Amino acid sequence: MRRYRRPLGPTWWLTQRAYFLFMLRELTSVFIAAYLALLLLGVYRLSLGREAYEAYLQLLATPGMLFFHVVALIAALFHTLTWFDVLPKVLVVRFGERRLPGAIVAGVNYVAWVVVSAVIAWILLRG
Amino acid sequence: MPEPTMTLEILRYRPERDRAPSIQPYEIPYRADWVVLDAINYVKDNLDGTLSYRWSCRMGVCGSCGMMINGVAKLSCATFLKDYYPAPVRVEPLAHFPVERDLVIVMDDFMEKLGRIRPWIIRGDEQPLSEGEYRQTPAQLATYKQFSMCINCMLCYSACPVYGLEPGFLGPAAIALAQRYNLDSRDQGSGQRALILTSQHGIWDCTLVGECTSVCPAQVDPAGAIQQAKLASTLDWYFSVLLPWG
Ligand code: SF4
Ligand code: FES
Numbered sequence: 001m002r003r004y005r006r007p008l009g010p011t012w013w014l015t016q017r018a019y020f021l022f023m024l025r026e027l028t029s030v031f032i033a034a035y036l037a038l039l040l041l042g043v044y045r046l047s048l049g050r051e052a053y054e055a056y057l058q059l060l061a062t063p064g065m066l067f068f069h070v071v072a073l074i075a076a077l078f079h080t081l082t083w084f085d086v087l088p089k090v091l092v093v094r095f096g097e098r099r100l101p102g103a104i105v106a107g108v109n110y111v112a113w114v115v116v117s118a119v120i121a122w123i124l125l126r127g
Numbered sequence: 128m129p130e131p132t133m134t135l136e137i138l139r140y141r142p143e144r145d146r147a148p149s150i151q152p153y154e155i156p157y158r159a160d161w162v163v164l165d166a167i168n169y170v171k172d173n174l175d176g177t178l179s180y181r182w183s184c185r186m187g188v189c190g191s192c193g194m195m196i197n198g199v200a201k202l203s204c205a206t207f208l209k210d211y212y213p214a215p216v217r218v219e220p221l222a223h224f225p226v227e228r229d230l231v232i233v234m235d236d237f238m239e240k241l242g243r244i245r246p247w248i249i250r251g252d253e254q255p256l257s258e259g260e261y262r263q264t265p266a267q268l269a270t271y272k273q274f275s276m277c278i279n280c281m282l283c284y285s286a287c288p289v290y291g292l293e294p295g296f297l298g299p300a301a302i303a304l305a306q307r308y309n310l311d312s313r314d315q316g317s318g319q320r321a322l323i324l325t326s327q328h329g330i331w332d333c334t335l336v337g338e339c340t341s342v343c344p345a346q347v348d349p350a351g352a353i354q355q356a357k358l359a360s361t362l363d364w365y366f367s368v369l370l371p372w373g
Pocket of ligand 1: 344
């Protein structure tokens with residue numbers, strides 16, 4: 001008997017909110033990659049000498065670049081938070097028959113985030 | 128007062144006469160305590176006896192009544208009309224599977240995959256009968272119990288776009304079942320299953336969309352099972368590289 005197959009169309013990720021959020025998460029990697037490329041460019045310009053580096057800094061200060069950095073920051077935050085929330089799925093901590101609630105496992109990420117951010121802020125702002 | 132009614136839009140496919148499926152609307156009485164399956168049964172009994180679909184238990188344990196309800200994979204016996212009324216409800220066969228007839232899908236692929244991961248207790252060394260049964264503590268049972276609750280409803284496959292795009296993907300329920308046996312203290316077959324889990328279209332096809340877990344009616348958390356299998360497989364690999372005897 002003839003069976004009917006329904007192939008997935010190219011817009012499948014628009015059909016449900018969860019799929020859309022997934023695609024958004026995957027898309028964030030583009031911004032993170034672009035940011036890294038920009039960072040590498042900075043290192044390269046630094047190797048070319050002071051003038052080249054200053055020109056690079058000036059480029060960074062343009063409105064377009066500032067806008068890009070804001071978007072990249074939001075993308076990085078979104079991406080990171082999704083990873084934070086994956087941890088309880090991956091890491092199962094058990095005490096006998098009981099499993100440590102996922103919120104606590106994920107919470108460790110958030111605490112570590114705050115602590116590391118505080119340390120970095122302290123290093124940068126102390127002098 | 129006339130009885131309230133609502134519309135059920137059901138996908139029909141009769142391979143002997145239809146080239147492609149079409150949507151057929153049915154006007155059904157609305158009852159607040161009806162689930163979608165009740166409404167489909169009403170159609171079959173009163174409006175159109177040719178409608179084909181699967182169901183059995185009517186209580187969320189047999190796993191045979193899975194359908195796409197307004198585009199979301201659900202058990203039709205556990206989905207109430209009142210959550211949609213008065214808007215029409217669209218009922219389609221489970222996504223990503225070939226359609227046999229109307230709401231009936233072909234599940235051969237799923238059955239083959241379930242068998243492929245060797246879902247039974249594999250022993251390297253069989254202990255003699257005189258030593259009695261393989262015993263297990265409640266804590267050992269707890270490590271895999273969640274993954275053993277699967278009712279094979281295939282909702283997770285219909286929710287998984289990776290499976291939709293790549294039908295070769297081993298898929299959520301099969302991987303969760305493999306993980307169920309791998310975590311069982313009586314089992315010694317994880318080496319055999321690793322070959323299947325890490326093969327092409329095994330666990331690494333998963334991009335963690337996470338919808339399998341959202342739609343699972345048995346709280347199996349197949350997405351969690353897959354990520355845990357990825358972690359276990361990665362650790363295995365590191366140990367085999369770092370420890371010459373590993
Ligand atoms: S894992 Fe959940 S959704 Fe998938 S087949 Fe089993 S019970 Fe159904
Ligand atoms: S009829 Fe058995 S799960 Fe719905």
